[in-house]
Amino acid sequence: MVRQPSINAQHRPPLSIERIVEAALQIIDGQGLGRLTMRRLGDALEVEAMAIYHHLPRGKEELLDALVAHVAAAPAAAPAGDRGGGAWRDELRRWATSYRARLLEHAGVLPLLVTGRNPAALMSTTASLREILRRGGVPEDAAAGAAHALLALVIGHTALEVRGNAPGQGERTDWDVRFHTALDLVLDSVRPARRTG
Amino acid sequence: MVRQPSINAQHRPPLSIERIVEAALQIIDGQGLGRLTMRRLGDALEVEAMAIYHHLPRGKEELLDALVAHVAAAPAAAPAGDRGGGAWRDELRRWATSYRARLLEHAGVLPLLVTGRNPAALMSTTASLREILRRGGVPEDAAAGAAHALLALVIGHTALEVRGNAPGQGERTDWDVRFHTALDLVLDSVRPARRTG
DNA sequence: ACCTGAACACCGTTCAAGT
């Protein structure tokens, strides 16, 4: 029961990959990717920059990989009521909407996502997409194609939205409308097999 | 007629924005975006790095803007035979295919494209897309939506392709097939008005 | 095991100076 004085240093939580990634994300969201430096990250964690290398031996490269993994991870798939009749379309719409929101929330990470880095990061995402389509009765092949198209659309749209929302834009384009228009354009072409088992 | 000796220095072409952008693109394509530095760019142009600032006063930021403009510029639209019957679909397919090829050729610039930088860079591109759809008899509103969806799809697909083509990938996915599958998914939903004037 | 301090080889950029 030795009460620590509230001098606030000393007994801060120990460094961990989670804390590092969280602090990095905060810097990116608040100041932009360009201002994420190991030294600034160290400051935010109240630690010397060199301490980070003990947890991420590959240094900044490994940090960026972790950021991609963190942002690209699939949002938890809804439990799926699946009362037939094409409810899977709504499920895909919800999925796409929340994934877009996730990307916009961390728009500064987007440039890292369109790189070869951390190729495995999107696997669970595409898998959960294919699963929704499979449950909707869409044949395996078509489901793979549709899942890919959907993910590409969400990423591409978000990229355009980030570009369009740059300061000093004249006309106010309604990105929500654009997004759902494009979404429906794809979803309307996806068809389940004649009869669902 | 004073023949210059072929000592190769001295009478090189004078620095210009075009030469600078071209050299920068060569560095990115060959070594990656991360290795594009003002000093290396200077070396490639056989000039001190500081000379570049005379042509691009805003420095590296302006250089990156110019790179985005260079890569994102619309490819020359085909002259359009327009013998009815939905030839515009083929025209859009050709456009999308060549735009994808352009992005893949300079994949290292893609991260710059999914940023707020140089918001005007894609305007001519979307305009030329809308023009093709308009000529195909697609109503203005639907054309705007379809153009946006198409561009988002091409950018998003290229992003996934760049990620997938990272070294050390197991299964050989056929990106051409994926691309055209996704393309058709979108194009199949775009309909011209009942009767074309 | 975990963190620090000093050092190294690089960055982008400014500014006075050269031609």
Added chain:
DNA sequence: ACCTGAACACCGTTCAAGT
């Protein structure tokens, strides 16, 4: 007008050292 040289304030990272 166009380019250079030296300098400044930063980077990422290594490595020996502390606790």
